Amino acid sequence: MATPQRRSKQQATTKRAQSPGSGLMKAVQPSAELAAIVGHAPLPRTEITKRLWDYIKQHGLQDAKNRRMINVDAKLRPVVGGQEQVSMFDLSKLVSHHVQ
Numbered sequence: 016m017a018t019p020q021r022r023s024k025q026q027a028t029t030k031r032a033q034s035p036g037s038g039l040m041k042a043v044q045p046s047a048e049l050a051a052i053v054g055h056a057p058l059p060r061t062e063i064t065k066r067l068w069d070y071i072k073q074h075g076l077q078d079a080k081n082r083r084m085i086n087v088d089a090k091l092r093p094v095v096g097g098q099e100q101v102s103m104f105d106l107s108k109l110v111s112h113h114v115q
Contacts, residue, residue: 046113048093063114064107077103 042057053066078084
């Protein structure tokens, strides 16, 4: 049986919580084009992705035949580099150019 000191040391190494100021949870500032969709306040990348998908679903932009493709509307076009249709897998890469 582990001693209380040892147990707490083991728990400390296995239960490390990611701080809100690092990695994916770090708040980033969206560009003006992206802010038109997700808002102007700094947000974590995870929240930006969530709001972007909410916008896509709300406006019915997911292609009916090939659900992996997103049909781009006028508001989303500047974010994806002017393309008419983008893959959902390329979406985060394209959005990464619009955050600081």
